[in-house]
Amino acid sequence: MIEVQGLTKSYGSVAAVCDLSFSVAPGEVLGLVGPNGAGKTTTLRSLAGIVRPGGGTIRVGGHDMERDPVAAKRVLAFMPDEPHLFDYLTVEEHLRFTARLYQVTDVERRLPALLQELELSEKAKALPGELSRGMKQKLVIGCGLLHDPTALLFDEPLTGLDPSGIRRMKQTIRERARQGAAVVLSSHLLHLVEEICTRVLIMQRGRKVALGTIEEILTERPDLRGRSLEDIFLTLTGT
Amino acid sequence: MIEAALYLTGRSLVNATRRRVARLRQPKYLIGLVVGALYFYWFFFRPRRGGGLGAVASPGGEIVAVGLLSTLVLLKWLFGSAETPFTFSLAETQYLFTAPLTRRQVIDFKLLRSQLPLFFSALLSALVFSGGQVSGLRLFRVVGLWLVYSTLQLHYAGASLLWASLTQQGVTGWRRRLGTLVWWSLRRALPGIVSAFQDGSTQGYAALTSVMHSGPLGVLLWPLEALVAPLVAASPVAFASRLPAALLVLAVHYVWVVRSTLAFEEAAVEHAAKVARRVEAARQGRWGERTIRARQSTGPIRLRLAPTGGPAGAILWKNAVGATRDLRPRTLVLLVALVIAGSMTLASGPLRALDLVAVMLLGLGAIALVLGPLTARCDLRQDFEMLDVLKGYPVHGRDVVRGEVAAPVTLIGLVVWSCLLGAFAATASRPGPELPSLGDRLALLVAALPATAAVLLVLVLVQNAAVLLFPAWVSVGRDRAVGLEATGQRILMTAASLVALLVALVPATIAGGIAGVGAHAVGLSALWAVALGILVASGVVVFEGAMAVSFLGGVFDRIDPAGTGTG
Numbered sequence: 089m090i091e092v093q094g095l096t097k098s099y100g101s102v103a104a105v106c107d108l109s110f111s112v113a114p115g116e117v118l119g120l121v122g123p124n125g126a127g128k129t130t131t132l133r134s135l136a137g138i139v140r141p142g143g144g145t146i147r148v149g150g151h152d153m154e155r156d157p158v159a160a161k162r163v164l165a166f167m168p169d170e171p172h173l174f175d176y177l178t179v180e181e182h183l184r185f186t187a188r189l190y191q192v193t194d195v196e197r198r199l200p201a202l203l204q205e206l207e208l209s210e211k212a213k214a215l216p217g218e219l220s221r222g223m224k225q226k227l228v229i230g231c232g233l234l235h236d237p238t239a240l241l242f243d244e245p246l247t248g249l250d251p252s253g254i255r256r257m258k259q260t261i262r263e264r265a266r267q268g269a270a271v272v273l274s275s276h277l278l279h280l281v282e283e284i285c286t287r288v289l290i291m292q293r294g295r296k297v298a299l300g301t302i303e304e305i306l307t308e309r310p311d312l313r314g315r316s317l318e319d320i321f322l323t324l325t326g327t
Numbered sequence: 328m329i330e331a332a333l334y335l336t337g338r339s340l341v342n343a344t345r346r347r348v349a350r351l352r353q354p355k356y357l358i359g360l361v362v363g364a365l366y367f368y369w370f371f372f373r374p375r376r377g378g379g380l381g382a383v384a385s386p387g388g389e390i391v392a393v394g395l396l397s398t399l400v401l402l403k404w405l406f407g408s409a410e411t412p413f414t415f416s417l418a419e420t421q422y423l424f425t426a427p428l429t430r431r432q433v434i435d436f437k438l439l440r441s442q443l444p445l446f447f448s449a450l451l452s453a454l455v456f457s458g459g460q461v462s463g464l465r466l467f468r469v470v471g472l473w474l475v476y477s478t479l480q481l482h483y484a485g486a487s488l489l490w491a492s493l494t495q496q497g498v499t500g501w502r503r504r505l506g507t508l509v510w511w512s513l514r515r516a517l518p519g520i521v522s523a524f525q526d527g528s529t530q531g532y533a534a535l536t537s538v539m540h541s542g543p544l545g546v547l548l549w550p551l552e553a554l555v556a557p558l559v560a561a562s563p564v565a566f567a568s569r570l571p572a573a574l575l576v577l578a579v580h581y582v583w584v585v586r587s588t589l590a591f592e593e594a595a596v597e598h599a600a601k602v603a604r605r606v607e608a609a610r611q612g613r614w615g616e617r618t619i620r621a622r623q624s625t626g627p628i629r630l631r632l633a634p635t636g637g638p639a640g641a642i643l644w645k646n647a648v649g650a651t652r653d654l655r656p657r658t659l660v661l662l663v664a665l666v667i668a669g670s671m672t673l674a675s676g677p678l679r680a681l682d683l684v685a686v687m688l689l690g691l692g693a694i695a696l697v698l699g700p701l702t703a704r705c706d707l708r709q710d711f712e713m714l715d716v717l718k719g720y721p722v723h724g725r726d727v728v729r730g731e732v733a734a735p736v737t738l739i740g741l742v743v744w745s746c747l748l749g750a751f752a753a754t755a756s757r758p759g760p761e762l763p764s765l766g767d768r769l770a771l772l773v774a775a776l777p778a779t780a781a782v783l784l785v786l787v788l789v790q791n792a793a794v795l796l797f798p799a800w801v802s803v804g805r806d807r808a809v810g811l812e813a814t815g816q817r818i819l820m821t822a823a824s825l826v827a828l829l830v831a832l833v834p835a836t837i838a839g840g841i842a843g844v845g846a847h848a849v850g851l852s853a854l855w856a857v858a859l860g861i862l863v864a865s866g867v868v869v870f871e872g873a874m875a876v877s878f879l880g881g882v883f884d885r886i887d888p889a890g891t892g893t894g
Contacts (some may be wrong), residue, residue, distance in 0.1 A: 133715070136719050137718065138718045138719055138888060157884075158722065159721070161720065162721040164721075166719050168715065172713055172716050174645065174716075176648065176650075181632075181645075181648060187634060188634060188636065189641055189721065192634075195634055196634060
């Protein structure tokens with residue numbers, strides 16, 4: 089469960105996120121969409137505990153991110169759009185390191201199967217510099233899912249993946265949601281959002297423009313009925 | 328083509344200068360520039376004794392210069408790479424090799440582009456050797472050096488092309504034959520020259536000159552002499568009269584290179600990618616890294632991470648793995664062998680080889696202690712650009728800082744302690760009266776072990792504190808700032824480290840002093856009392872360090888990655 093209440097974040101005089109509230113229940117996939125600079129990434133980074141909000145509260149799995157960030161992060165996984173890896177750790181070492189930080193004690197047993205699942209068995213001893221972008225993305229996702237998080241945050245999850253990787257990623261997101269994880273997915277790919285998200289949060293200039301299922305949004309704006317999500321998005325954001 | 332090269336060089340220079348001037352609005356760069364400029368002035372222009380480069384014009388100077396140049400050329404022919412004659416950047420390969428340009432135009436472009444760096448190299452060389460005395464003649468020296476560097480560049484390119492061409496045609500064994508010829512010539516000429524130098528330098532130079540001017544060698548060396556002549560000219564008139572011959576040598580080299588029919592483009596593209604990888608590795612602090620394939624095949628030292636335990640230990644492991652990935656057991660063995668072999672060579676009279684081993688180990692330990700915290704960046708200086716990732720982990724800031732600081736302290740500490748223990752072991756059986764008794768030496772060791780660890784802790788903590796408290800002032804991660812401003816910033820950081828060390832040592836010295844004096848008063852020998860005092864002082868420093876880690880952990884928790892503005 090992810091609960092956001094009155095989230096606010098400013099950089100100097102620029103308000104990146106303004107009084108944003110929403111919640112994501114277990115099993116739900118929330119699509120976070122908006123034009124560039126809408127505040128999507130800031131929202132995700134606040135949810136992940138990377139940046140400190142200027143105001144409001146964030147609760148992940150019942151833990152307040154401000155008061156008990158360690159407990160909140162322990163049930164969370166954040167997959168950024170750019171796969172950030174330690175240049176000097178191999179694929180296998182990344183998994184071991186992450187397992188230790190998240191107290192995953194059976195990593196030794198799970199490692200071979202996990203590497204096989206990620207299609208990285210042959211690259212287990214490789215450094216990030218030797219991996220393609222898609223492989224790096226897979227490794228980040230493998231590290232993120234290692235501790236079976238109940239809250240998942242994806243920022244542009246399909247970037248750099250090949251067609252089979254895209255299919256597998258969609259399956260993973262759906263599968264995790266089915267298992268009870270609360271998922272937030274930020275993407276510019278509206279067809280992806282339409283395909284796998286149960287609800288949509290449309291943002292513009294740091295504010296919430298619309299929130300709900302597509303049906304709920306259309307109920308509020310009947311003039312948009314019958315149009316694609318792309319048309320709805322462009323109309324609501326005025327872009 | 329010339330216009331394009333000049334445009335690229337000119338615009339690159341203007342834009343880089345404009346960017347540097349613009350960033351001077353930030354105090355960190357302005358103050359850095361002032362400090363860097365003062366250092367530059369002190370290093371290059373402070374009044375010094377001696378004429379510096381002027382010595383080249385002295386009797387024998389010309390012959391020495393020709394000798395040095397000959398050696399460089401010979402080394403290139405004997406051991407130089409035939410891989411690629413020109414080093415292109417990735418951007419150059421992308422834009423030039425796909426552009427509608429002839430091969431000669433590409434070479435012209437590359438040669439023109441390299442003239443500015445070569446000129447600066449000549450200017451810097453002249454400054455270094457001139458003792459800060461800038462005069463008209465020195466400016467001629469800069470031009471002379473520039474000519475030498477440009478011709479050398481062309482000569483290297485021509486040699487590489489020739490070697491590659493011979494290899495393609497299946498002609499082998501040339502280097503071996505050339506080496507044999509050089510060895511045979513040296514064996515014939517050297518004894519006479521050495522003997523002449525034993526009679527006096529004038530006779531020696533005369534003998535050397537005679538050898539270099541006679542027979543086929545005289546013909547072979549004429550281009551080098553013509554090239555060096557303007558550099559060592561004693562007056563502007565002499566410079567002008569010698570210039571045409573040097574320019575002729577340069578022109579002949581140019582024709583040689585551009586007339587070569589060998590295709591170098593493919594090798595250049597591969598080389599550009601290799602250079603880019605090396606630069607990337609160097610930016611990450613892995614200097615001298617070989618190719619990935621080579622690194623894996625040699626099998627690095629492995630450190631295992633236990634699946635359970637505190638997060639600080641995991642971060643320490645992560646950084647230690649990264650820092651030691653390129654370290655080979657054979658490197659350590661080679662270092663030990665070098666220390667022992669050097670000591671055995673230098674040992675004489677009452678100075679035993681083991682004494683020298685001890686001295687060398689103490690020297691190595693001291694260097695590691697002083698320079699290690701500055702150069703081993705396997706801590707927040709390396710990881711700060713991964714702040715997003717670190718802050719996403721379910722770990723308290725104090726644990727992150729503890730792990731980050733522990734990595735360099737542990738690694739450098741191991742080196743320092745190994746040196747201290749090695750030095751102690753090397754002199755353990757020394758009965759001589761020149762050294763303190765074994766017991767006293769043990770007391771010194773007992774004092775030195777915690778003292779070095781404490782100093783190391785403070786120095787590493789200062790570097791990491793700077794990253795967290797003044798991120799804009801510290802260069803972190805891959806991007807290492809260069810230039811006068813960066814030099815100034817580093818000088819300021821070093822000064823700040825020393826001040827912090829002194830401040831940290833005040834309470835430690837007081838506590839240690841009280842403990843030492845008290846211990847001596849109750850009957851402990853002076854040296855053991857000092858050892859006890861240092862032990863207590865080190866304990867105080869460690870306590871201060873723990874407090875600092877706790878404080879910095881709080882800073883880490885509060886820091887906003889978006890607002891760090893790292894420099």
